[in-house]
Amino acid sequence: MTRRMLLGAATAVAPSLPRLFGAPAAPAAPAVNAFSRRYRLTIDRVRGKGIPEYSRKLVLADAIPEAGRRFTEFSGDVSGRYIGALASVAADRKEEFPELRPLVAELIGLQKPQGYFGASFPAEGVSKQDMALLWGNGRLLIGLLEYARQSHDAQALATAKKLGDFVVRIAPELNSEKTRAQFESGAFAMGYICWTQIIEGMVELHRVTGTPRYRSVAEEMARRTERRPSEHSHGFLTSLRGVVDLYEATGDRAFLDRAEGEWKGVIESGNLLTPGSIPEAWKPKAHRTEGCAEADWLRLSLRLWGLTGKTQYLEQAERTLFNEFAMNQFDTGDFGHRVVSRTGSPLGGTDEGGGTARAWWCCTLHGLRAFPDVRAHIFRAQGDRLSYDLPMEGTGEAGGCRFVAESALESAALVRIAVQEASAKAVPLMIRKPSWTQAVRLTVNGAPLTAEIQGGYHGIRRTWKVGDQVEIRYDMRPRVERVDGDAQVTLWHGPWLLGIDEMRNPSFFDEPMNSNRLTVPVLPDGSAELQRDGAPAAGPFSVAQARFRVSYLPGGYPMSPGTAMLSPVAEQTGFRSSAWEYTFQLAGSRAK
Secondary structure, eight states: OOHHHHHHHHOOOOOOOOSBTTSOOOOOOSOOOHHHHHHHHHHHHHHTTOSSOOOHHHHHTTTTTOTTSTTTTSTTHHHHHHHHHHHHHHHHHTOOOTTHHHHHHHHHTTOOTTSOOSSOOOSSOOOHHHHHHHHHHHHHHHHHHHHHHHHOOHHHHHHHHHHHHHHHHHHHHHTSHHHHHHHSSSOGGGSTHHHHTTHHHHHHHHHHHOOHHHHHHHHHHHHTOOOOTTSBHHHHHHHHHHHHHHHHHHOOHHHHHHHHHHHHHHHHTTOSOTTSOOBSBOTTSOOBBOHHHHHHHHHHHHHHHHHHOOHHHHHHHHHIIIIIHHHHSOTTSOOEEOBOOSSEEOSSOOTTOOOSEEOTTTHHHHHHHHHHHHHTTSEEEETTEEEEOSSSSEEEEETTEEEEEEEEHHHHSEEEEEEEEOOSSOEEEEEEOOTTOSEEEEEETTEEEOOOEETTEEEEEEOOOTTOEEEEEEEOOEEEEEEETTTEEEEEETTEEEEEETTTOGGGGSSSGGGOEEOOOBOTTSBBOOEEOOSOOOSTTOOGGGOEEEEEEOSSOTTSOEEEEEEEGGGGGGSSOOOEEOOEEETTSOOO
């Protein structure tokens, strides 16, 4: 199926919506499945004829290395990400991608006798170019291991072991204080994180082989992992995900404590931005986002949720997933960069450079790699009990029962869960009540159900039968979150951050747009009175549940009030890149 056919088939026009924000939307069959369409869009981008096409020549250029393609000095970066992402997707979806096997076989033949890939590596002393080579080899190591796990390819595993042995040999010099001091600041993407990000691959190599030296080197790397101002966030967060891997491999609580502390430090340092996004470089150099870092933050938060059960991790993952991760995805299926400002995301660059860009060399592939991790956390089995944690389509199994969820959250604020396989035992199904919904309303086979809520979950315990169906309706209200006292606010509906885009609201961006003031009544409970937008919401990534009309006073001519459409920033995937504002001043507030 071509991308044009895919989008055409997926487009659905929502029914007319009630005008009052509190009224329920018209019923709709839960076949919207927006997350699956996003997943498919990026799969088709990577496996299809997009620009540039992920041809054999383009993918393997960095493992040779061969001049003529950008970033080939990061030896193994694109090739490793491509192999690892497609292997992980194939395992998740139980699909075969026949292009992988011959490409991996050709790549194996490019390995240097010393074990690494790319240009030569010095016998002693390390330069920035050497750090770039290590970065790419680290991505290739985990990519080969993900492929070996999915395909059971013994040659791929042997190649990964040879690369891991190279890492062990150079570890004394790279773990030295001299090398650490040389690259701990000012090198950005060629900094010390090029070394520490290899933790992920070394822990996986230890898991597969049981060889202690791989784990020992990873532990030394973990002790040297730290967040540094203005340095590359993707490299640090990848290293931190490796630290979490170490906890799972060793059971040493110190690694988990370290990861939790660093996760908290990202938030407290102001580096977690409004839509759940992470800047490409840590403050004070934070001027644009990066799809790789968003994918890392999402995957890290989900892992910490799975390991600890602490709701804060799930809520942060959900905020990123429904907003930044969606907004970062281009209509081509790529992921990449968007500039950030104090109040939103402008379309052009800044004085520091960089604008909106599809980063096919890293973000598109790393974004694709995040989808299987999300799918793994939609349901959560704990013995014979099954929890439904993320309101999207997925499959969960517990106690001999198999449950399949279909989501129409965007169009109708509901999810349906059907029982495909059943057993003779009673299996509790726990339905999470997210903090962004007023209430969760349940029916089982059409009959209303009052389920007691405990620990944020409604529990349904019964002996299920094949064909049983649970319907979950989420009662969502627009709400206000204060950003800067009473002067600045963000507006939300359910999990979605609402914004105003320039493509559909050009007049809102008349200068001085930062002086625009929204006329939004805010109720004492923090909810907002908003008028639903009456126009049909068409397009594969429309969110009919969260479109509103809002009045505002233009900064340059407040005597002529205007109206604009508020919609989720997640809708950006459905059309060409546009500027967005999502932090607003309310009429009656005093700007600072």
